[in-house]
Amino acid sequence: MYDSITIKGNIVLPTEVLFDSYLTISNGKITSISKEKQDDSEIIDATNQYILPGAIDAHVHCYSSMLEGFSNATKSAAAGGVTTIIEMPYDADKLICTQALFEEKKILLEQEAVVDVAMLATIAPKDGLYQIPLLAESGACGFKVSLFNTDSVRFPKIDEGELYEAFKEIEKTGRPVGVHAETDSIVRKFIDNYADEGENNPSAHCKSRPKVAESTAALTVMELAHYTNAKLHLYHCTFPRIFDLVDYYKSQGTNVTAETCTHYLTLCEDDMERLKAKGKINPPLRSAKDMVDLWELLRHDRIDMVTSDHAPWTIDKKQATDIFSNSSGAPGVEVLLPILYSEGVAKGRISIVQLVKVLSDNPAKHFGLGHRKGKIEVGYDADIVILDPNEKWILDETKMYSTARWSPYEGMAMQGKVKRTFVRGKEVYNGKVIGQLGDGIFINAIHGSEL
Known part of the structure; x- marks a missing residue:
């Protein structure tokens, strides 16, 4: 878990993409989205990659x-x-x-x-x-x-x-x-x-x-x-x-x-x-x-x-x-x-x-x-995915994490690779799953007048 971290890349918002911009995460939440770096926090350089909401x-x-x-x-x-x-x-x-x-x-x-x-x-x-x-x-x-x-x-x-x-x-x-x-x-x-x-x-x-x-x-x-x-x-x-x-x-x-x-x-x-x-x-x-x-x-x-x-x-x-x-x-x-x-x-x-x-x-x-x-917005959970849009790879069912150990998509030629995944600011994947059992939590649903 990072106390504070900044990711630089192409940030995908609900209606637009902010190219070459900075997303800052503190204490599991998104704290800023800007064209300039906001503080001296550690930086992850994802230039030319997409920063997506999980x-x-x-x-x-x-x-x-x-x-x-x-x-x-x-x-x-x-x-x-x-x-x-x-x-x-x-x-x-x-x-x-x-x-x-x-x-x-x-x-x-x-x-x-x-x-x-x-x-x-x-x-x-x-x-x-x-x-x-x-x-x-x-x-x-x-x-x-x-x-x-x-x-x-x-x-x-x-x-x-x-x-x-x-x-x-x-x-x-x-x-x-x-x-x-x-x-x-x-x-x-x-x-x-x-x-x-x-x-x-x-x-x-x-x-x-x-x-x-x-x-x-x-x-x-x-x-x-x-x-x-x-x-x-x-x-x-x-x-x-x-x-x-x-x-x-x-x-x-x-x-x-x-x-x-x-x-x-x-x-x-x-x-x-x-x-x-x-x-x-x-x-x-x-x-x-x-x-x-x-x-x-x-x-x-x-x-x-x-x-x-x-x-x-x-x-x-x-x-x-x-x-x-x-x-x-x-x-x-x-x-x-x-x-x-x-x-x-x-x-x-x-x-x-x-x-x-x-x-x-x-x-x-x-x-x-x-x-x-569901979106990249200040105050929201820092559920973030870094995706390289240009990396090409072949889907290999033997490298997947499900106990099924097979996939109907076996051998499919792919473009675009998930490089890192963060859940509420904690990195759980960086080419391999590094998250631990118990890192995930139950999300209580809130509807309508409850908001």
Whole structure:
């Protein structure tokens, strides 16, 4: 931890880049941003490099695999320039659906996390509504629910009628409610239709989860949000029509945001034969055209956030010859920022300001972290990333920190390298992870009138 330090470089603010400028950090906070050095503090010379606000990955599953945990997921985050993760409430062994379980997990993260963590909660099917205000009281940054029954214990579907009641209760807390939007009955029907094709045919997974399953679910929850005034977030949206529908509901006054993920921007259904089960993700990879069109939406500021949906399954969960017998999801928190820079900014698809908007500013604002996270501003936490925009490298899965030890992006040619990561002024990565377990803290979400 530096008591006071100044970093010189190209500082990326919410609306502009200050070239050859100075950022000063004292006691974990940003204390000055200027064209001239303000004091005699130690200086880090990052000339010709970007000084970015730390990324906030709003979609991380630390415990879908119990081997990963906060320790390995947050080491991965630090290496990738992610200074805050938002943890999902679906652990391999339980739902984080009560205040007691939420408080237990908070204690665990402050023992094991290397970067800062905000946490989502969920509700138990049929009898979980009374816990909603208690979970908000404990600092949950929002609630996550699903219209698809991934697992009746670990990741259940909440029926639409109960969801309507839940939306009304969640609205009272000011917290957002995020939804895994796939219509369960449609997916079940299509999995049955394509079950015989799943043996040695990875593309059957994509066919089994048609676009209409995603769009009908998105419409359902946007209608619920419209009639309850709940603050809604749609996770892992995969094709442009979803964002068209989001724009319509925004025009109607509905409070809704939507994200896409790095895999939908860089991989498509044509990659399934190469990736096999490594490309099995829910919702599935879509067409090459959808991938291109998502970049256009990003360029026009029509996608609110980009996330990793980090799901660190070990490789044994991806080895079955029947595609439907494999776990769904892929590790990604370590490459969220590098991929969006390399494929987006370096290739001229989006600007560096747009990158920090979808990776830092917007997630912080939506999930109640905007009082201290998400941008470079005096008084904010000194969550800082130094990125060399010109360094070229090849993504090597064997050098990543996740216990998954594999990546769907293996061998990808990259431009733009995270060189150093600071969390509240403490350096946690400098080419290797140097942060310690327990350096990260729980970030209490503050929404609306609480600010």
